[in-house]
Amino acid sequence: MSALFEPYTLRDLTIPNRVWMPPMCQYSAVPEGPDIGAPNDWHFAHYGARAAGGTGLVIVEATAVSPEGRISPYDLGIWNDTQVEAFRRITRFLVGQGTVPGIQLAHAGRKASTERPWKGGAPVGPEGHGWQPLGPSPVAFDDKHPVPTELTPAQIQEIVGQFADAARRALAAGFEIAEIHGAHGYLIGNFLSPHSNHRTDAYGGSYENRTRFALEVVDAVREVWPQDKPLFFRISATDWLEEGGWTPDDTVRFAADLKAHGIDLLDVSTGGNASGVRMPIGPGYQVPFAARVKAETTLPVAAVGLITEPEQAEKILVNGEADAVLLGRELLRNPSWARQAARELGGEVHVPDQYHRSV
DSSP: OOGGGSOEEETTEEESOSEEEOOOOOOOSOSSSTTTTOOOHHHHHHHHHHHHTTOSEEEEEEEESSGGGOSSTTSOBOSSHHHHHHHHHHHHHHHHTTOEEEEEEEOOGGGOSBOOGGGTOOBOOGGGTOOOOEESSSOOSSTTSOOOEEOOHHHHHHHHHHHHHHHHHHHHTTOSEEEEEEOTTSHHHHHHOTTTOOOOSTTSSSHHHHTHHHHHHHHHHHHHSOTTSOEEEEEESOOOOSSSSOOHHHHHHHHHHHHHTTOOEEEEEOOOSSTTOOOOOSTTTTHHHHHHHHHHSSSOEEEOSSOOOHHHHHHHHHTTSOSEEEOSHHHHHOTTHHHHHHHHHTOOOOOOGGGGGGO
16 A cells, blocks of 8 residues: 555544645635635635545635734635635535535734735735734834734733634634644744744743743634544644744744644744745755654654655655645646546555546
């Protein structure tokens, strides 16, 4: 049996294989009206195609816990019941294809209120359905982004509650896994890194203070998320800064804290919190960060970063560098990557009856 197509169990949930789809924003929700932030036909077709293609776990894109938590006005949200009902259509289909449905709960922090990437991705104001971003400190992401409003302790607690409420709604919407977004320079990552967190109160300064908000969110979500269902955390393992940023050493230390607070798997990415940094992008360039967490802690990990070939993915698992792989761009290019990889490696995946001629 190929390692890539072995089932994987976390808590009481078994994922049928180790080919997973990471959260990738589609920027395709409507920005206003009664259906604001709700998934639509595009999202149904997009996620459904990857499930029909044999992907074991599909994690729905960064889904905002509040309107001001969206990256763009066109992002998904899960702060109201209309959104919940729309998500049910997607989760029912994914489960029907043998795929586990997951969702990433997110708050964009100081990188919120931007245009869609294919429209340039620049910050937008009220004329473009935008709003004032929030952050741990009044420090802009770059000279093109506005200075965020510094959150008060009371507002921080309000956001902690929003994550918990979003988790309750995610459960009602039929999701089996929830992932807390702590990566890529969004709000939780803003608090973690001294590059973006200049606070002097209980949420800034020391490692313990900078990780406080993240752990409060984890505790609040874990309290409402069923004990038999897994909870993931996505992290940027490094800011790619020579000094003054979040580091791989911090990530290893934090992984142990996350496990102690009920996280079941660390989804290991990098970057996004500091502008203008140089990243050595190439095949599997982020895998070593996942491998280090796996080697130095007992927390399971998933690896990402230009994983494109079946043999490459298989080798990551066989070498013990990760427990699963997340394929982003490759699954955008090829929704049936898992089925094709299974043929190449001698594995098995669910194939819809309607596609029996493709086996």
